[in-house]
Amino acid sequence: MKNTFFYTLIIFFLSITVFAQEGKQIKVQSDRTIKDQNRFPGATILAKVDKQVYMQHEGIEIWCDQAVHYGEDRFVKALGNVIIKQGDTLTMTSKYAEYNGNTQFAxxxxxxxxxxxxxxxSTDTLFFDRLKQQAYYRSGGTVKDSSNTLTSKIGRYFMDRKQYSFNTDVKIVNPENTVDSDRLDYFTENGHAYLYGPSTVKGKESTLYCERGFYDTKVKTGYAIQNAKIDYDERTVFGDSIFYNSAIQFASATNNIKVLDTANQSVITGHYAEVFKDKDSVxxxxRALAATLQENDSIFIHSDTLMITGKPNHRIMNGFYDVRIxxxxxxGKSDSINVNQTTGYTRMLGNPILWSQRNQMTGDTIILISNTKTEKLDSLKVYENAFLAQEDTLKAGYNQVKGQILYGLFKDNELYQVxxxxxxxxxxxxxxxxxxxxxxxxxxxxxxxxxxxMSNREIEDVYYYQNIDGTxxxxxxxxxxxxxxxxxxxxGEEQIKSKADLFRGEAPLELIKIKGIPLxxxxxxxxxxxxxxxxxxxxSEGSRLLEQELKDAELKETNEKLDSLQNLDTITPKTEIKEDVEKETRKDQKKTSMIDLDMSRTAKERDSITVTTLQYKEEENNKVIDSLQKQ
Structure with missing residues (x-):
């Protein structure tokens, strides 16, 4: 009794296994079938007469003009106007395709x-793994969505998260920008792109560069880190991180910032910056610091905040709070400063002071005037309460000059007359x-x-005029x-004697932590x-897939090798296949083709029914077989 139950149980499970295996067979419908065991052992040749060959397997459907079906291997080679469809998630067309029901690989x-x-x-060659729900190409491809065209040499699509991973010669093109990168991950639902390796986002008036970044292709905003910079005409912004909005031509940078102005030979540094391209403002x-080259000598201006506006050669710079020059x-020092490139005037406002060696100059307002053509210092003016002091040679006291207004003249950037x-x-x-x-x-x-x-920044001669009274x-x-x-x-203890003194007495700056972009x-x-x-x-017999190098392409050197292999492997279907099929279709237009609607039949049963019904001549069948063998 126990043995009977045991054998019954085995038979039950074997029945389930056989049923499951039969359920995995590729179901076929074809106007015409041909068998040639000598040339295609174990295969059935399927061909279109009125309707395309149709195959179905566990949620995937295939249409084509011709097919070679290996029933026992659950393998099919499809040729001519091939369509592969997976529900409403994916449709793929090509001139040639293979599908294996055992591996669920196309x-x-x-x-x-x-x-x-x-x-x-669009690509030349594509691999699709249904188990992973991933597609992969390595011979160049073009992806298009509602707003972007993306190209790359290598690409991989993850259907579950609707993400492309592009590698090598990656490019995104849309009406506003062009993105180039070594590697790029792109999410098709929201248009988000993550950039890895040397990358650029080029617009009509700016170019963003980074080696790791993020770009939203829909709202045209981006975030760049690692050697990040953005070019605006003759102005370049560098920073540890840069936020970018191409829609309004705005950028902000954080930590270790450098703004290079090639038109005016100036550099501005700091740790937070905002740039409005359309307003020509920075x-x-x-720790803002501006450095401008003047006659082989740089002038440095440091303050809490610097703002630069205006077109090249017409810049205006304003500095606020604890200005140092x-x-x-x-x-010098002042509470604020205004530098006008057009007029050549530099206005120091709020407790201004200037030093030159042992000389100290103060007043309510100090104006330095430069020659706008040569950019050399030309003169200076001190308005209200002008005071010039110089420490005595042996430090016994101070030489002092006081008045309401002071005028100074420069020669070769040296003060020679006051x-x-x-x-x-x-x-x-x-x-x-x-x-x-x-x-x-x-x-x-x-x-x-x-x-x-003055001579060598020392008072050499003094001349007094009108109403002189001295002792x-x-x-x-x-x-x-x-x-x-x-x-x-x-x-004098505040005098700035070096570039480092510009920051003397300031508390160490604690930089904010940059939010990185994960690998x-x-x-x-x-x-x-x-x-x-x-x-x-x-x-399976006759599969072209295993003739490929089943290996991912990653490096450029590897890509070049794979490209040559792909070129050798790419075989364009011969025109005689199409001509033969069209010829056979014209011959049999009056015949009634049989499509087996009973999908419960096995492939072998369906093949025998179709062959018996259509009864094509042997020589005509050979034409189709000959053309198929060339594939």
């Missing part, structure tokens, strides 16, 4: 066109010109105006509190070990 070549609800793909902050021949007008006062420590430089006396003079001539005091005759004019505020997901090769084994274990 291989198509020659004018391959794949269509999904969101995009289309806003930069966080450094040049090899002078330095004129001070209105109620001028001076105090000078007069010393012997040689030897121990003994103090002769302290000279205090009042006059209407003064002219001083030379011995040192012991002039009290300490009388040796300083009202308004003297010596700030792409590590995927198994399309032709991984399991896939290759699956294909090799289920190979």
């Amino acid at each position: 291989y198509a070549r020659d004018q391959v066109f794949m269509e999904t609800p969101s995009n289309t793909l 806003f930069i902050t966080k 450094y040049k090899s021949t002078m330095s 004129d001070i007008d209105k109620n001028t006062e001076t105090i000078f420590f007069q010393r012997e010109s040689e030897g121990e430089l003994k103090l002769i006396g302290i000279n205090k003079v009042l006059s209407s105006s003064i002219r001083m001539l 030379l005091y011995r040192e012991i005759d002039l009290p300490e509190n009388a040796r300083e004019l009202s308004g003297l505020n010596w700030r 792409p997901k590590v995927e198994d090769d399309f032709f991984d070990e399991d896939t290759v084994k699956r294909l090799e274990d289920n190979k």
Whole structure:
């Protein structure tokens, strides 16, 4: 009794197995079938008369003009106007295709066109794995969606997440921008592209470069990191990260920023910047520093915030909060600054001060005037409460000049003449010109105006004009509190003597953490070990697939090798196949073709019914067989 139950159980499971295997057979409908066991052992040749050959297998449908069907291997070779359809998710057309029901793997070549609800793909050769729901090409392909055309040498489509992974010579083209990259992941539903390796996003008026980035092809915004930069005509912005909006020509950069202005030979650095291309404006902050080349010498301007506006050669720069200036021949400070390239005026506003070696100059407003053609310093003006102070040679006190307005003249960027007008006062420590430089006396003079001539940034001669009233005091005759004019505020300890001093006293800046772009997901090769084994274990007679190199292409060197292999493998179907089929169709237009609607029959049963019904002549059948053998 127990044995009977055991054998019954075995028979039950064997029945289920046989049923499952039969359920995996490729179902076929054809106007015409041919058998030639000598030349196509184990195969049935299917051909179109009125309707295309139709095959179906577990959710996939195939139409074609001719086919070679290996029933026992569950393998089919389809030729001529091939259509492969997987529900409403994928439709693929080509001139030649293979499908293996055991591996559920399709291989198509020659004018391959794949269509999904969101995009289309055109290529020469395509591999499609139904188990993985992935398509792969390595001989060049073109993908199109509603707004973009994407091309690459290598491509892989993941149907479950609607993502393409492109590699080598990748390009996206749309009406606004062109994207080039070594590797790019593209999501078809939202148009998001992730860039890896040297990449550019080129628009009509700008070019973004990075080695890792993100770009939204629909709203035209992007995010770039790793050697990121963006070019606007004669201005280039570098930064650790750059956000980009091509729709409004806006970019913002964060950390280690450099804005290079080639038209004006200037560089601006900082750690946060905004650029509005249409407004020709740059806003930069966080240790903002502007450097401009003037006659082989650079002038540096540092402030909390810098803003530059205007067209090339007509720039206007405004600096706010704790402005500091450094040049090899002078330095200075102020609360704010305005530099106008058109007029050549540099206005220092709010407690301005200038230093040149031992000289200090202050006033309510200081204006430096440059020659707009040569860009050399031409003159300076100090309005209201002009005060010039110079530390005594032996540091016994300060030489001082005071008035309402000060005018200075430059030659070769060196101050050589200073004129001070209105109620001028001076105090000078007069010393012997040689030897121990003994103090002769302290000279205090009042006059209407003064002219001083400078040499090597030192006061060489002083001329007094109108209403002169002066006294030379011995040192012991002039009290300490009388040796300083009202308004003297010596700030020598603040003097900026190097570029590094521009940041002296500032707290260390803590840079914000950049949000990175993760590396792409590590995927198994399309032709991984399991896939290759699956294909090799289920190979069928006459399959072209296994003649291919079942290996993923990744590097450019490898691509070149594979390209040559692809060219050798690509075989265009001969024209005589089409002519033979059309000829046979014309001959038998009056015949009634039989399409077996009973899909429960096996392929072998259906083949015998169709062959018996159509009864084509042997020589006509041979023509079709001969043409098929050439494929």
